[in-house]
Amino acid sequence: MLRRSFQIALLAALVTPTASAHSPWGQYAVYRQKHLLVLSTRDDEPTYEYSRLLVDAINDEAPSASARPARAINLDRAYNLLRTDQFQFALLSRSNVQAMRNATGQFAGRPPVDLKTIYGFGTLEFVVRADFPENLVAIVTDAVLTNRGSLPDAADPVELLAHQTLHAGARMAIQHY
Numbered sequence: 001m002l003r004r005s006f007q008i009a010l011l012a013a014l015v016t017p018t019a020s021a022h023s024p025w026g027q028y029a030v031y032r033q034k035h036l037l038v039l040s041t042r043d044d045e046p047t048y049e050y051s052r053l054l055v056d057a058i059n060d061e062a063p064s065a066s067a068r069p070a071r072a073i074n075l076d077r078a079y080n081l082l083r084t085d086q087f088q089f090a091l092l093s094r095s096n097v098q099a100m101r102n103a104t105g106q107f108a109g110r111p112p113v114d115l116k117t118i119y120g121f122g123t124l125e126f127v128v129r130a131d132f133p134e135n136l137v138a139i140v141t142d143a144v145l146t147n148r149g150s151l152p153d154a155a156d157p158v159e160l161l162a163h164q165t166l167h168a169g170a171r172m173a174i175q176h177y
Helices: 002-014 024-034 047-061 075-083 094-102 134-146 168-176
Strands: 037-041 068-072 089-093 115-121 124-129
Touching: 037 047, 037 075, 047 068, 047 089, 047 124, 047 134, 068 075, 075 089, 075 094, 089 094, 089 115, 094 115, 094 124, 115 134, 115 168, 124 134, 134 168
Parallel strands: 037 068, 037 089
Antiparallel strands: 089 124, 115 124
16 A cells, blocks of 8 residues: 555656647657656667666556656766756666766766666666655665566665665665565
């Protein structure tokens, strides 16, 4: 019962009033609000294929999230989408996440993006914007934990608890798992 309430809350948080614009971009903004989009990039090779597995795992446990994979043309575009809050979730290589967080490498001289970890998969890191609500991140994390067996290289949940960048909602879900 409590899980169902959280799923309804997740859906409500993703759905906001529709935009009334004449351009197709308004409809795309509405699409982004109705679906939990997991951002990956073309130039971060393994992320898109893995994001499809991750989306299946989330939808299996929390279908109201209506998760979908999304792919930016490159890391610069992903950085801009995350920084401007157009996307909240991303699956990227850990080194690219670190570069965005610390404004280093190709992001040097730009504002850092405050990303928190939800889960890790080998060299990939599933992240969310730090300001995303804890209870909703807990639902997504619970879906990942429940389907860990179908997600190759999924990290040991106990090891994740030691990460300084772990989102509070993910920490809560892992501790209750």
